[in-house]
Amino acid sequence: MPEGHTIHRLARLQRASLAGQALSVDSPQGRFVQGAAELDGRVLTTVQAYGKHLFYRWGAPRGAPADETEVLHVHLGLFGRFRSFTGEAPPPTAGTRLRLVGDDVTVHLAGATTVELVTPPGEEALRARLGPDPLSRGARPEEARAALSRRRSPIGAALLDQRVLVGIGNVYRAEVLFLAGLHPDRPARDVTDAEFAVLWDLIVRQLRAGERSGRIVTVDPADVGVRSRSRVPSSERVYVYRRAGLPCRRCATTITSWASGGRTISACPTCQPR
């Protein structure tokens, strides 16, 4: 379930359960054996999220200068998943590429696109390719605004491009465009400053809510007849994502879907006029 909110939440939870401890690190699956060996026994100092990327920082091994300490970089991709266990952990599955064992908590990671050690310059190069993170304090939305105004691609495709801004995935892009009343096929550079301001604000609010709750709930509880977000049934948490052919929750128009930016997007033709 990895959009930006999930990654930031993971960073927060793993900081709380593992940071400050010397960890046992290994790779039961065998594809990260060497990297794991370099980290084994070292103190995890912090875990940071940027968009959909995770960075794990470690105390320097004996004799090594701190600024050459390698950083563990993880990107979950579409399938990556962490499992966290308190106390006794079950045996790792066949696909567990990384296992971190702390004093009380063990995490297993499987299915990730990227599990690698990077140097600080390598991390900088990676970050340099990314747009602002709506979940980071001090994010500069004007950078995303400028990137959009340079694009001829549709806003729906641009929101998935992590060079524009980071953290949005296929669910949030469909949902925030619905909430903003923007048609996904609107050319990105035609989005007005006022529309962008609303869109950025929605993105920040939605990602923050998702980070806190661990789930994507974009519907206004009143639209599905309940009192609070936490009471929204799992089948009614979104307005348009994967709801093609169903009636819009606001106006009952049939939701449509099509390919956009290489993925499927859905929208309400009435609430999101072209």
Place this chain on the structure above:
DNA sequence: TACATATGATCAT
């Protein structure tokens, strides 16, 4: 047992 599916991204063409 097989297949379809999934909230991602990269690389080749």
Place this chain on the structure above:
DNA sequence: TGATCCTATGTAA
């Protein structure tokens, strides 16, 4: 644009 990679799960056969 299409192929490819990564894993787990649910449903169909």
